[in-house]
Amino acid sequence: MTSVHALRCLLGIMKREYLRFLNQRERFIAALVRPLLWLLIFATGFRAILGVSIIEPYETYIPYEVYITPGLIAMIQLFNGMQSSLSMVYDREMGSMRTLLVSPVPRWYLLFCRLLAGTLVSILQSYAFLLVAALFDIRAPALGYVALLPALIVTGLMLGAMGMVLSSMIRQLENFAGIMNFVIFPMFFLSSALYPLWRIQESSDLLYRLCILNPFTYAVELIRFSLYLKTNGAAAAVVVVAFMGFAAIAVYAYDPARGILSRKGTGE
Amino acid sequence: MSIHDENAVLAIAGLGFSFGAKCVLDSIALTVRAGEFKLLLGPNGAGKTTLFSLITRLYDSPQGKIEVEGNDLKKNSGQALRRMGVVFQQPTLDLDLTVRQNLMYHAALHGLSSVRAKARMNDELDRLGMADRADERVRKLNGGHRRRVEIARALMHEPKLLLLDEPTVGLDVPTRRDIVDHVHSLSRDSGIAVLWATHLIDEVRDGDSVFVLHQGTRRADGPLADVLEATATATIADAFDALTSGPGT
Numbered sequence: 001m002t003s004v005h006a007l008r009c010l011l012g013i014m015k016r017e018y019l020r021f022l023n024q025r026e027r028f029i030a031a032l033v034r035p036l037l038w039l040l041i042f043a044t045g046f047r048a049i050l051g052v053s054i055i056e057p058y059e060t061y062i063p064y065e066v067y068i069t070p071g072l073i074a075m076i077q078l079f080n081g082m083q084s085s086l087s088m089v090y091d092r093e094m095g096s097m098r099t100l101l102v103s104p105v106p107r108w109y110l111l112f113c114r115l116l117a118g119t120l121v122s123i124l125q126s127y128a129f130l131l132v133a134a135l136f137d138i139r140a141p142a143l144g145y146v147a148l149l150p151a152l153i154v155t156g157l158m159l160g161a162m163g164m165v166l167s168s169m170i171r172q173l174e175n176f177a178g179i180m181n182f183v184i185f186p187m188f189f190l191s192s193a194l195y196p197l198w199r200i201q202e203s204s205d206l207l208y209r210l211c212i213l214n215p216f217t218y219a220v221e222l223i224r225f226s227l228y229l230k231t232n233g234a235a236a237a238v239v240v241v242a243f244m245g246f247a248a249i250a251v252y253a254y255d256p257a258r259g260i261l262s263r264k265g266t267g268e
Numbered sequence: 269m270s271i272h273d274e275n276a277v278l279a280i281a282g283l284g285f286s287f288g289a290k291c292v293l294d295s296i297a298l299t300v301r302a303g304e305f306k307l308l309l310g311p312n313g314a315g316k317t318t319l320f321s322l323i324t325r326l327y328d329s330p331q332g333k334i335e336v337e338g339n340d341l342k343k344n345s346g347q348a349l350r351r352m353g354v355v356f357q358q359p360t361l362d363l364d365l366t367v368r369q370n371l372m373y374h375a376a377l378h379g380l381s382s383v384r385a386k387a388r389m390n391d392e393l394d395r396l397g398m399a400d401r402a403d404e405r406v407r408k409l410n411g412g413h414r415r416r417v418e419i420a421r422a423l424m425h426e427p428k429l430l431l432l433d434e435p436t437v438g439l440d441v442p443t444r445r446d447i448v449d450h451v452h453s454l455s456r457d458s459g460i461a462v463l464w465a466t467h468l469i470d471e472v473r474d475g476d477s478v479f480v481l482h483q484g485t486r487r488a489d490g491p492l493a494d495v496l497e498a499t500a501t502a503t504i505a506d507a508f509d510a511l512t513s514g515p516g517t
Contacts, residue, residue, distance in 0.1 A: 001346055004381030012376020016362070016369075023364045030482035095358035099421075102324045103377035255328075 001105055001234075009105050010113045017117035020087070031079060031125045035072035043068050046231070055196055057230035065138055070224035071193025074216065076129055076214060077122045077152070077159045082184055084118035084161030089170050101254075108251045118163075119156030126152055144227040151226035151236075155219040157240050161246035162215075168253030191217040192224075203211060215242040275301045276335070277351075277429045278323070283332030285318055292318045293484045296332070300429065300477075303439040305455040307472055308465040309504075310481035311512055316465040317357060318495070320433045323463075324354050336429055350378065354423030357433040357465075359414060367398065367417050370406060371424055378425040385424065392420035396450065411441035419451070425437035430454070433465045444471070472504045480511045487511040491496050 001009075023029065037043035054061060091097040100110055130145065140148075166179055188194075190210045197217070201208035211217050218238035225232035276299045283296040293315045296461050300306045310316050321327040323334055325345055334341040336348040361370050368389065375385030393399040394414040406414060415435055422430060431449065436444040448471050455462045464471070472478060478495050480488040488495045488511050492504060501507040 001378070008376050008381070012373050015376070016365070017367055018375045019369060020362075028273060095356060095360040096362055098354075098358075099360045099374060100358050100377065101326060102349055102352070103273050103356050103374075104346040104348075104379075105377065106346070106512070 001110070005105070008111065009103070009109070010116070013110070013113040014117040014120065017114075017121060021121050022199035027083065028125065028128075029084075032128055032132065033074055034079065035076055035129050038068065038072055038075070039065055039133060039138070040136065045209060055198070057225045057228040057232075065136075067196075068194055069133055069138055069140075069189075070227055071191070071220045073126045073129065073148075073152070073186055073223050073227075074193060074220040075218070076125050076192075077119075078184060078187065078216065080118060080122035080125060080156070081161075081163035082180060083163075084114070084121075084160055085167035085170075088114070088164065088167040090169075105253055111250055111254060112247075115157055115160045115164065118160045119153060121159070122156045123149070123152045140227045141229055143204075144229050147226045147229050148223065151222045152234070154239050154243060155222055158215065158219060158243035158246065161243055161250055164250040165246050165253065168250060172206050185218075187214060187216040190214050190218055193217075193220045215239065220243070245261070273299055273301075277302050277337055278463060279333075279335045280323070281333050282327060282333065283319075283322065285322060285327065285331070291484055293322070293329075294381075295480075296481075296486060298486075299488065300461040302428070302461050303455055303459040304477055305452055305462045305473075305475075306477040306479055308463055308479050308481060309467065309469060309472070309508060310465075311467055313483075314467075314481045314512075315484040316467075316481060317507045318434060320354075320431060320465060323431060324352065325349065341487065350425070351428045353375075353425065354429035355415070355418045355422050355430075355431045355432040355435045357420070357435075357437065361406045361414060361417060361421075364405060366403050366405050367393070367409070368402045371421050374421045375424050380425060384496055388424050388426070389420070392423050409420050412439050412447070415439065415447060416450075416461065419447070423454075427460065429461045429463070431463050434449075434467070436465070436468065436471065438468070448473070469504050469508050478504065480508065482512040 054175035058066075061184050088097065089249055091100070100114075101107065103110065127145075130140075133139075166183065170179060190207065190213065191214050193216070197208060197211055200211055215238060218235040222235040223234065275465070278298070278300040280296055280298040283293060284291070285293040296319065308316055318327065322329055323341070325341055325348075334348075336351045339347040339351070341348045355512065362373070365373070367424065371389045371392075372385055375388065377416070380388065389402070389432070390399065393402055396419065398413065398416055398420065401409065401413065406417065419432075419435070430451070436447055439447070451462055451464065452473060454460050472492060474492065476486065477491050479486065488498065488507070490498075496504070496507055499507040499510045501510055
């Protein structure tokens with residue numbers, strides 16, 4: 001594969017994802033409404049109950065809705081990663097995945113293109129959410145929106161790769177609802193998205209340990225620190241390592257010699 | 269070591285495949301040459317789709333070898349896949365995209381430039397009488413037209429080998445006939461090697477080669493006349509019955 005071929009392939013896959021995204025406006029609206037409900041209703045209701053002390057990266061006391069905004073961005077990407085994997089399961093069931101897999105391009109590269117395309121969609125959704133949040137006076141430093149971009153790329157890739165691993169484990173579309181319940185919600189709640197980890201530790205050491213083991217926690221923290229122009233090397237390292245781990249499993253799972261396609265044996 | 273047949277576009281030797289303990293294909297050897305139209309005949313469950321999945325590298329087998337124009341599918345998969353156009357049994361078009369968007373997506377996966385892709389798309393759609401439907405969503409097309417688009421798509425990158433897995437299933441008789449005729453003329457006029465899997469024996473034409481697969485084993489392989497002679501039958505229907513009536517070997 002030449003570099004020109006690789007670029008054409010990447011652009012082709014991204015264009016297809018973009019066209020599908022345009023065709024699914026309700027997906028975009030749902031992706032926006034979900035975090036806005038949390039931000040404008042849940043956070044407003046809970047701001048009086050859940051006080052947040054001064055913790056890094058914040059330099060002062062902050063309202064609760066400011067605290068949960070990075071967590072909600074990570075939630076957008078988490079849902080998008082799952083949505084992409086759902087669409088991979090759909091493509092596999094409907095057959096269009098075959099078109100992709102029989103093209104003369106290394107399979108790892110096809111998966112990477114697909115991952116990058118999904119990540120870009122999640123970044124568009126995240127900035128649309130931040131725009132609406134800004135209209136409600138939930139704002140970060142102006143440069144924070146720029147610093148956020150590289151963080152969103154790596155967190156989006158990590159969550160997308162995780163979705164890809166899940167898609168390789170799902171035999172049929174119907175099983176996906178279970179994954180949503182058993183993966184998305186536990187990951188979201190067992191993280192620092194809705195409450196600082198010290199608060200969880202005060203209540204339960206076990207839950208705190210689970211949060212520490214959850215890669216989603218580090219995605220949230222990386223987004224939070226970047227948005228407030230601070231660095232968090234540990235969070236960045238965990239996110240990058242988790243991305244590489246998930247990506248390696250996804251490539252393994254989609255390998256024709258070992259992977260899901262031959263294991264299933266759905267043909268004659 | 270390559271499989272020795274200089275004229276072979278597709279050459280398969282010693283290919284076996286199992287799902288767990290169940291043997292689906294056993295020691296398959298098959299060759300398709302340039303300009304040859306070979307029908308892969310077999311009843312449902314014979315192993316045709318599995319064989320297609322192996323040729324297109326959706327599955328991989330530890331036993332045997334597959335080459336496309338001398339390129340080993342395992343060692344040089346990019347070069348082998350580049351030479352193949354595939355029409356799967358299951359429709360694989362994106363229904364919410366237009367014909368043009370589907371074809372351009374395929375062209376991008378094969379690394380065609382935008383100019384080249386447009387020219388190829390126009391040629392293939394013209395040839396299939398679909399040029400005026402390029403901007404319609406695939407969802408609006410009927411089954412026969414969708415199949416034509418899939419054939420056009422498989423030809424976009426000018427493959428040397430065209431694989432079609434039961435491409436006429438579910439289509440009415442005139443549409444089936446049109447598609448069978450079209451692919452025959454492609455093979456004859458453009459020299460493309462065609463492997464056409466079907467269980468519909470009325471799709472066999474004089475001059476075709478047939479490969480009969482039954483319970484994962486080869487039952488016959490050669491020009492239609494030779495197969496009729498070997499089975500002492502007058503029609504392919506009788507030959508097919510004779511070859512697929514017994515248990516697998």
